[in-house]
Amino acid sequence: xxxxxxxxxxxxxxxxxxxxxxxxxxxxxxxxxxxxxxxxxxxxxxxxxxxxxxxxxxxxxxxxxxxxxxxxxxxxxxxxxxxxxxxxxxxxxxxxxxxxxxxxxxxxxxxxxxxxxxxxxxxxxxxxxxxxxxxxxxxxxxxxxxxxxxxxxxxxxxxxxxxxxxxxxxxxxxxxxxxxxxxxxxxxxxxxxxxxxxxxxxxxxxxxxxx
Amino acid sequence: xxxxxxxxxxxxxxxxxxxxxxxxxxxxxxxxxxxxxxxxxxxxxxxxxxxxxxxxxxxxxxxxxxxxxxxxxxxxxxxxxxxxxxxxxxxxxxxxxxxxxxxxxxxxxxxxxxxxxxxxxxxx
Numbered sequence: 394x395x396x397x398x399x400x401x402x403x404x405x406x407x408x409x410x411x412x413x414x415x416x417x418x419x420x421x422x423x424x425x426x427x428x429x430x431x432x433x434x435x436x437x438x439x440x441x442x443x444x445x446x447x448x449x450x451x452x453x454x455x456x457x458x459x460x461x462x463x464x465x466x467x468x469x470x471x472x473x474x475x476x477x478x479x480x481x482x483x484x485x486x487x488x489x490x491x492x493x494x495x496x497x498x499x500x501x502x503x504x505x506x507x508x509x510x511x512x513x514x515x516x517x518x519x520x521x522x523x524x525x526x527x528x529x530x531x532x533x534x535x536x537x538x539x540x541x542x543x544x545x546x547x548x549x550x551x552x553x554x555x556x557x558x559x560x561x562x563x564x565x566x567x568x569x570x571x572x573x574x575x576x577x578x579x580x581x582x583x584x585x586x587x588x589x590x591x592x593x594x595x596x597x598x599x600x601x602x603x604x
Numbered sequence: 605x606x607x608x609x610x611x612x613x614x615x616x617x618x619x620x621x622x623x624x625x626x627x628x629x630x631x632x633x634x635x636x637x638x639x640x641x642x643x644x645x646x647x648x649x650x651x652x653x654x655x656x657x658x659x660x661x662x663x664x665x666x667x668x669x670x671x672x673x674x675x676x677x678x679x680x681x682x683x684x685x686x687x688x689x690x691x692x693x694x695x696x697x698x699x700x701x702x703x704x705x706x707x708x709x710x711x712x713x714x715x716x717x718x719x720x721x722x723x724x725x726x727x728x
Contacts, residue, residue, distance in 0.1 A: 509615050516613075517708055538660075
């Protein structure tokens with residue numbers, strides 16, 4: 394569905410947006426963030442083969458902390474940020490440590506204070522990426538309050554993707570907090586109309602560039 | 605000097621409180637968890653300075669700001685939000701704000717916020 398030029402431009406945009414988000418996370422935790430080059434795929438959910446590594450956006454089977462930010466109306470979709478629960482705990486402890494709060498590192502369970510921190514951090518990161526799509530499209534995105542949940546996923550589970558959407562823009566990007574094993578994954582799911590708007594804007598940009 | 609913090613994240617509430625108390629210990633601080641609480645506290649507490657988030661449950665920061673500006677054009681208000689959209693910033697700037705800072709609150713932005721509070725303090 395994406396031609397080479399579109400894919401190249403979209404990867405570049407996402408690279409910049411995720412880079413900015415990573416920079417924000419780096420400022421929050423005062424640690425260097427190691428970024429992987431984002432893999433951008435526009436796929437149909439019906440085409441997703443859970444066994445295909447390209448679409449295997451899950452960590453290994455287990456509990457995940459998942460934060461989501463829903464946005465609309467002209468550009469509609471949902472963005473997700475996920476961490477394995479034990480790594481989410483480490484991230485929360487680092488943030489609370491920055492605040493000078495005492496943290497109990499032995500307790501693996503996520504407490505209310507941890508969830509509050511993780512919600513805020515996720516909100517900042519997802520806004521940094523999605524907000525830039527709004528700026529790129531020159532439209533105002535309306536946000537629904539971010540949601541957080543703890544979920545259990547299996548390797549064949551597709552619940553992370555939007556079940557009501559036909560296509561999703563998958564940003565399979567991961568980042569690592571230096572000196573830790575905290576790895577996060579970002580996924581953005583868009584409605585078909587939103588993907589069309591994005592492609593139209595990208596095509597206009599590419600045409601202008603060629604003209 | 606009275607400062608009202610309107611913010612739904614407890615983490616950010618603590619961060620802001622610590623920042624203000626560390627730099628301006630004589631400040632009296634009140635905290636609201638959403639725009640509705642913020643508006644009610646604005647009327648009761650009559651702050652000199654308000655720092656508010658935008659996306660909050662119930663009445664959001666932009667709606668609260670609009671309501672405050674219907675009766676008060678002087679109170680200094682600064683936005684601290686994760687929303688990086690230019691359109692959002694343009695809209696709230698029309699309502700009369702002293703500054704718009706994007707989260708996260710870095711050392712540089714914290715300095716800016718303290719300078720704005722101190723400027724409001726000395727303008728009293």
